[in-house]
Amino acid sequence: MEHITTEVAKAAKPNLEVFSTTLQQLAAHDRDVVVVTSDSRGSGKLVPFGKKYPEQIVEIGIAEQNLVGVAAGLASTGKKTFAVSPACFLTARALEQIKNDVAYSDNAVKLIGISAGVSYGALGSTHHSLHDYAVLRAINNLTIVAPADNYETEQAILQASELGKPIYLRFGKKNMPLLTEDRANTFTLGKGRMIKAGKDLTFIATGETVYPALEAAGRLQRENGLDVSVVSMHTIKPLDTALLKERAEHTRAIITVEEHSVNGGLGEACAAYLLQNHHGKPFKIVGIPDEYTVTGSQVEILNHYGISETGLADTALALLNTIA
């Protein structure tokens, strides 16, 4: 699949678009690749897939519980089934189907949460998914992944397709620049990627918040002479605890970053591991606080809560000040 990698490296696209093109390439060689949608092929960038492979797309209509149940049935027969729906509906309305029909029954559905986090911006809380990591982390037998850039997205889809186990992947809508040009820095499910080394502080970020963390690390280097590390913790479960331990041992402080509630997501997963394994460090969880979410576009919401280059740089300086 080298050729795909080369192609996506060219320009920043929405991860969703890469998801769609990667799926088309898989479907071209494998008629068992099936996409199930809930009137979501447009928002899932799947219209070209539907045109090219009409026999491999199943439209359910707006009925997410049924979407996941039907996907479980398809997957039980060996079909590589991708169930695609906005993350907000997929992981709330169909949660019992995810828990029972997918995870508990061990049907290897690939659950694709699109327009995740606050991607829908001003459409409001009904359309935000700030709970999905938390609720899905508490369900046994489910891998949870938030790819950061186009390369991670492509690799996550390819690896998910072959995983043979239930998996949830979430994507946003905005263009995501590549985190690194280093081809040796490969993607493996369950293994975090060290995007930038550094000894002063580590940002452990996931999904589309890795990029602003990387920008913040650059800013801290330029303006404050700080050597800040950035990890793309694309797989939230199972968590790469070896990398977490290594970062705790080699940096002075840790900040986690996620486009998710501060309750029950990546940050608390990291905190639980670090504390229970005696790697306590100055630590801060950056996410969406437990409040009525501010209104605005995705960028405005993220900026408001400090999930931005300047916001994260300020949080890093404040945390380091507490241990100076």
Added chain:
Amino acid sequence: MVESELIAKSKEYRQKILKYIVGANAGHTGGSLSCIDILNVLYNVVLNTRPENFASPDRDRYIQSKGHCVEALFVVLADKGFFPEEDLNTLCRYQSHYIGHPTRKVNGVEQNTGALGHGLPISVGTALAAKMDKRDYRVFTLLGDGELPEGSNWEAALTAAHYKLDNLCAILDKNSLQITGPTADVCNTDPVDEKFESFGWAVKHVDGHDLKAIKEAFESMPFEAGKPSLIIAHTVKGKGVSFMEHSVSWHHGVPNAEQYAQALEELSI
């Protein structure tokens, strides 16, 4: 299997359902007794599924949506050789796979069920895969009338008709009682035939304890080409044991020693 053999099987299954419920001191007695004749015909006449072909992609699938009536399923699976019957002595015991709902840890079980309103959507997906792959297997799912208000059933009913899944057969175990009382009083779903017909299904009514009628209904599927089939099986909760019949208290009641002896006596006639 001829009818007299089927009748004998139903008696044997009923006795065993009670035996293992008494042994576990737990179980869904009334519903297991209402659906057992349907399972008898399915596994002894209709399904091509056997332990030796259970991994075959061409096997017929049976998915029990009303998972709580697992005792009926386990007794039949044991009889068909999916596992040794003595395993059922561990029913609901610590670390046993034979729990109060079907799980795939038990050989012969297709899907983990128990939460209601899940069997039909999964069955639709499984039947759809057969159509996509041009395979001949059929998919059967047993629904309880108490679970019909779950909206996912109706979502799946739409999809089954939309994709013309005439390889799908749902059987409604219409025993007309649920834990709170008569189903018609809890949330009336009648006329259920008209509802499914208007959703695009072909529907037949049978006496759910008339083995010949059940067999004939299955043999006539699909009832209409291009439509999913629904068998509305009119059943009696607690069927076969006089004091359990039509009684809500036997939804998950467990007989005491005296009741068990009386039940066995009635069932041996």
